[in-house]
Amino acid sequence: MGKVIIFGNTQTAELALYYLQNDSEHEVAGFTVESQYIHEPEFHGFPLVPFETVEQQFPPLEYLFFAPMTAAGMNQVRARVYEQGLAKGYQYISYISSHATVLTDKIGENCFILEDNTIQPYVQIGNNCVLWSGNHIGHHSRIGNHVFFTSQVVLSGNCQVNDYCFFGVNATIRDSSVIGEGTFVSMGASVMKQRTEPWSVWKGSAAEKSTISSKDLKF
Structure with a gap:
């Protein structure tokens, strides 16, 4: 402290x-x-x-x-x-809400994890990640660095989320998926494929790859 x-x-x-x-x-x-x-x-x-x-x-x-x-x-x-x-030499804290259900101790630094998140056993979360309120992070999933979950996202079990990914409200990711670096999953999208390409955009249900790169998004 x-x-x-x-x-x-x-x-x-x-x-x-x-x-x-x-x-x-x-x-x-x-x-x-x-x-x-x-x-x-x-x-x-x-x-x-x-x-x-x-x-x-x-x-x-x-x-x-x-x-x-x-x-x-x-x-x-x-x-x-x-x-x-x-x-600059600073050490970072993480904030993990006391109102979240967190069943792992494998959480990195500078993470901001708000209320009502459910993080199941054997999950690993890297550094500099944000989990807004109300997400489900399935067992044995591995989340890289600099990732952002908005709210009510369902990441099913045994997924690999690489660095710089973004998940919109109510997005759903099937089990054992590999989410490529910089993937943008839009609001309400359901990603049913096992693997997404780096810096790709996914929208719709079931989500389909967009023709644009997530590097071109302005938000």
């Missing part, structure tokens, strides 16, 4: 503050974001300092770091900030 610096000054950072204050033993000490996005010196009454120089005011040996960001740029923006925080 320790003092934590949260990256961001948007609604996601605001939610992180709420969860850490109400369902965590960590103490929030301040916020940080790139200087171009700072318009006030404080956020929710805490100091808001430039990320470029955050280690000067909040030394890595004294403070922990948390960057629970959105899936912008197919999670690559969050991955960049995560890597920059590591380069």
